[in-house]
Amino acid sequence: MTSAPVTPPAKPNGRRRSSGVDRRSELIQIAGQLFADKGFLATTIRDVADAAGIQSGSLYHHFTSKESMVEELLGDYWTKLLDGYRAVVSAELEATESARGLIRASVRLLDECRLALGVMLNDWNYLSETFPFMEESLRECQSIWLGVLERGIESGEFDASMDPVITYRTIMAAVSGTARWFSPSGKVSVDELADDMAAMFLDGMRARP
Amino acid sequence: MTSAPVTPPAKPNGRRRSSGVDRRSELIQIAGQLFADKGFLATTIRDVADAAGIQSGSLYHHFTSKESMVEELLGDYWTKLLDGYRAVVSAELEATESARGLIRASVRLLDECRLALGVMLNDWNYLSETFPFMEESLRECQSIWLGVLERGIESGEFDASMDPVITYRTIMAAVSGTARWFSPSGKVSVDELADDMAAMFLDGMRARP
């Protein structure tokens, strides 16, 4: 039962199965799904290989290591997030609208990069130690957010008694934690979610008089 | 470098070192610290044993498995959280004050059970599959929150256009995600943090006119 002569369940011996499309990114998606579901460390490369219908050793034709499988997924997320953030602040809107834009940019990636977010949610500590660019990206993320929040306080748009760092961290925790349950195919769309969250952080859940 | 003859750093061969205090809960704290830092799966029982200054096999005198080391930590958290929640709702306050109470009860555990929260933050998927009581507790947690939020909408205290489920999940994600950075010995106290968060979710960060 433990090590029966495992015959690959799908496409037993067919080569050249990816007709044109990049096999590498196909494998990253398969691996990312498992990493997001079970956690990076709890997923073995045998799990990935089984899901892809190939032998575990064959993965090393495409990737140099297990880490490199997840690295692209994460790098892609942070590139997109920070690109979106930079576009928001370069528009030089009022602080309120900048904040709304940052929340929208973050929430949009819940759909576009849900695997990457799922992986980071499970194994942040391990991954941030393994890939230094994660901490660096997070630093830029924080500095952009703090810029917007402090500008809003100065302009009188935001409550002066609010702590920018706590607020920033609370928003980030709320948005990325949402990756745990949000599904873009559910009854709530990405845009609705983004608007709900922006409304919540800007004006709270209390009814206006 | 990898496996040098590791001499236990503290109390090399001393037995009966825990004078009176429960050695078992002492070991749970040591293990919990490592689980919270490195992740449950990434931490080996040899890591735990080294930190405790004993041999890895000796841990099995106190625990039946690696899982049982973390089980008590998690069970303690959920018991305390739900006890706190039940006390809040049984006071039958206005919905606004109930919500504030739930936030306070959650934030208070950031100090009291920070190891448990840190562990869950890293390995939620794995742990909730391993320990069914985690999903059960979360269900009760959600039902209490939804009760308060829906009551507030009916009474007119809360914005009727708010989605209770999204709001609940957002608050929970924000609070538990805070375990990643919060330190009770820092410049922000638990009570200040609880008040800041409650203010944020109730009235938002926008300045009042």
Next chain:
DNA sequence: TACCCTACCAAATGGTTGCTTGGTTTCACC
């Protein structure tokens, strides 16, 4: 036909894992 190149297989590698076993030390209590 000859030759690459990509994608893969099959088998094995050294190292690490959680856990077990059998014996030893220490100490309170009688």
Next chain:
DNA sequence: GGTGAAACCAAGCAACCATTTGGTAGGGTA
């Protein structure tokens, strides 16, 4: 000074891990 229990050590187990290696199938190109 003998007994029993708690705490621990030293050694080792089978299973599993990521990774390496040498070889092979088959389409594309010359």
